Amino acid sequence: MYTAINIPYCSLGAALTSDPRESLSLQSWRFAITPIGGALGTAFILPLADLLYPGDRATGIQVSMAIFGVIGCLMFVVCFATTKERVQPIKEENLNIARDVKILFRNDQWRILSVYNFMMLVAVVIRGGAVVYYVNSVLNKGADVITIFMLGGMFASMLGSVLAKPFGTRFCKVRLSFWINLVTAALGVVCFMVPVQYWVLVLGVHILISIIQGGNGALTGGQ
Numbered sequence: 068m069y070t071a072i073n074i075p076y077c078s079l080g081a082a083l084t085s086d087p088r089e090s091l092s093l094q095s096w097r098f099a100i101t102p103i104g105g106a107l108g109t110a111f112i113l114p115l116a117d118l119l120y121p122g123d124r125a126t127g128i129q130v131s132m133a134i135f136g137v138i139g140c141l142m143f144v145v146c147f148a149t150t151k152e153r154v155q156p157i158k159e160e161n162l163n164i165a166r167d168v169k170i171l172f173r174n175d176q177w178r179i180l181s182v183y184n185f186m187m188l189v190a191v192v193i194r195g196g197a198v199v200y201y202v203n204s205v206l207n208k209g210a211d212v213i214t215i216f217m218l219g220g221m222f223a224s225m226l227g228s229v230l231a232k233p234f235g236t237r238f239c240k241v242r243l244s245f246w247i248n249l250v251t252a253a254l255g256v257v258c259f260m261v262p263v264q265y266w267v268l269v270l271g272v273h274i275l276i277s278i279i280q281g282g283n284g285a286l287t288g289g290q
Contacts, residue, residue, distance in 0.1 A: 072143060082152040091240075092232050098281060099228035102221040108135060109217045113210075187248075191280060195220075198273075206266045216270060220277040227281025234282065247283045251276055 080093045115134070116127025171177055198220065202213045234243060258272040 076143070076146070079146075079150055079152075082154050083150075085154050088236060091236065095228050095232040097228075098231070099225045102225050102281075104139075106218055106221045109214065109221070183244075187283065194276075202266075206263050206269065208266060212266065216273060219270060219274050223274040223277035224281030227278040227283075230278070231282040244283055247279050251279050251283075254279070 080090055080097065083093060084090055112128065112131050112135075113124070115131045116124050118127075119130050120127035198216055199213055202208050202216050206212070254272055254276050258269055258276070261269050261272065263269075
């Protein structure tokens with residue numbers, strides 16, 4: 068379901084403009100605004116669950132997520148229905164999916180970018196999914212600090228996405244992505260070495276990584 072929605076949604080940017088700078092700007096703002104939904108979900112999921120099912124948080128979370136899912140589906144429908152594609156694809160009379168896939172795999176730059184995107188998403192998903200458990204089990208902090216880490220990372224990612232446009236315009240996006248990943252790896256090592264009692268310092272490193280990763284996502288989408 069995620070793939071069926073995400074592929075056409077992410078492809079909208081290429082259908083809106085053929086200008087690389089405009090494409091980078093679109094991706095930058097898309098990645099900047101997207102975390103707002105995550106922030107709202109993080110902020111309202113538990114209060115809504117307790118409001119709907121007092122004393123039964125598990126059921127409340129299930130119902131709340133179902134409500135969020137319906138709202139998300141409606142927003143996707145509105146997005147696809149109201150977006151005007153300005154870049155018209157070349158019409159082909161003889162469509163051959165197998166041939167097109169073979170041509171695609173012959174493109175070495177596409178293969179490199181695909182592997183790079185896959186590895187980047189794996190790192191982002193693992194890191195994002197481990198935040199709650201890391202704060203709870205390693206830092207031994209409760210829900211209040213977990214919320215700070217989650218919201219701090221989301222807003223930092225938004226800032227990084229906004230910064231992607233000026234940096235991506237001024238510097239080579241490929242070299243910039245290389246250095247971004249190198250710095251992200253270095254900060255990850257630093258975060259691992261920080262003593263757990265200095266959780267504020269860990270939060271600072273977490274925010275720096277989120278800023279850098281937010282910019283990297285927009286840069287990759289604009290390439």
